[in-house]
Amino acid sequence: MTGQKRHKKRKNRAVLFIMILLLICLVCAGGIFAKRFYRAYKARRNGTVPGSILATASGTVTVSDPEMEPVSDNEAEIDPEIRKKLEKAEETEIRDEEESGPVKVDLIVFAGQSNMSGWGGDASQAPALTEGAGGEFRSVSDPSKLYTITEPFGFYENTPVMNDVFMKRGTLVTSFINAYYEKTGVPVVAVSASKGGTPSTYWATDAVGEDVKTRYLNAKTWLKENGYEVRNQFLVFLQGENDVIEGISTEQYLADINVFSSKMFYCGIDKFLMIRIGATNTDPDAYSRILDVQTELCRTDPRFVLVSTMFSALSDHMIDTYHYDQEALNAVGTDAGINSAYFAETRLDPSITDYRTGQIFEPVNYEGQ
Structure with a gap:
């Protein structure tokens, strides 16, 4: 026992x-x-991903918030042809007749300065939107429905902080969405958040961060409340020319991008899809230091995906020193749309041609690492 x-x-x-x-x-x-x-x-x-160029970014130099601008509603200022085109934009619905339940969409914010706004574009030369490819959510002027995407995209989306004063002429957005939809089969809900002539210090301010955040969250909330399922949440960014023009240092640029992107990631944006800036029509190396930083950022930080460098090859398609014409915008929009779709479907950064160097751009970090 x-x-x-x-x-x-x-x-x-x-x-x-x-x-x-x-x-x-x-x-x-x-x-x-x-x-x-x-x-x-x-x-x-x-913004402290190990190995990222942003890991070395210090805090921003103190910057004043942008001056508040009046939002003009004077119809006399609008080009009659543009007004006529925009009046054809109707309420739209994105529906899949073959599927029951919520319709999947990708929510994409298009942000940046004048070449994103399309100051050099021509809406009459932009492509028509592919049927079913997406819709515009007007977070500012009418946050109650989806509109047919019509160029110039985002024309009425002006606030006292982000006001292009009717300078939009035709953008790369429709070309981007057509190419993206062709590759993914998933419609895009597009939100405008661009303003010409803006350096990185503008984007780092609290006022601008809140403005972009509000535009994005208004769209996200409306989609969920109206029976849509948001699959991806991206921000396409095209900005940097004014940092060279205004003599803003590379260190300041990095710190500002760190501040702005961190706000967007924190409120729900999955990835920054970067369209790299190009050149002036008089100097192919005018923006070299910003190009280097943008390339390295996308190479070392998995939260930033380089989706086009094509502006570097299109200096012959400029209407003035700084602005690309509609043919260039269409080409870059298509290129960026294809590469963004590749990322959306594979979660891998695309290996793309760097039109400035002629080399293949290979990122260090992939989504799965």
């Missing part, structure tokens, strides 16, 4: 020992998971 008790006692001790070991393993695993989760959260919020 005594032997049985001893055996039972040893058995209980062994079971207790194993349970303690399991508990220790669970605590350690939980600690590792929590540490990784915190690092991911911190990187998403503060």
Whole structure:
């Protein structure tokens, strides 16, 4: 009897020992998971991905918020042909007749300065939107419905902080969406958030961050409340010319992009899809230092995806020193749309031609790493 008790006692001790070991393993695993989760959260919020060029970015130099501009509603200022074209934009619905349940869409914010706004474009030369490819959500002028995407895209989306004063003439957005939809089969809901003549210090301000965030969240909320399922949430960014024009340092540019992108990631944007700027029509190397930084940022930071460098090859398609014509905008929009679609479908950064160097751009970090 005594032997049985001893055996039972040893058995209980062994079971207790194993349970303690399991508990220790669970605590350690939980600690590792929590540490990784915190690092991911911190990187998403503060822009500290190891190896990223942004890991060296310091805080921004203090910048004043942009001056508030009046939002003009004077119809006399609008080109009659543009007004006529925009009046044809109707309410639209994105529906899949073959599928029941919520319709999947990709929500994409188009942000940047004058070449994103299309100051050099011509709406009459932009392509027609492919049927079913998407719609525009007008977060500012009418956040109650989807509109047919019509060029110039985002024409009425002006606020006191972000006001292009009717300078939009024709953008790359329709070309982008057509190419993206052809490759993914997923409609795009597009949101305008661009303003010409803006350096990185403008985008780093609280006022602009809140403006873009509000545009994005208005669209996201409306889509969820109206039966749509948001698959991806991207921000396409085309900006940087004014940093050279205004003599803003590379260090300041990086710090500003860090501040602006961190705000967008924190509120829900998945990725920045970067369209790299090009050149002036008089100097192919005018923007070299910003081009280098944009390329390295997308190469080293998995949250930034380089989707087009084609502007570097299109200096013959400019209407003045800084602005590309509609033919160039259509070409770059198509190129960026195809490469963005590749990322959306594979979660891998595209290997693309760098039109400035003639080399193939290969990123360091892929989504799965």
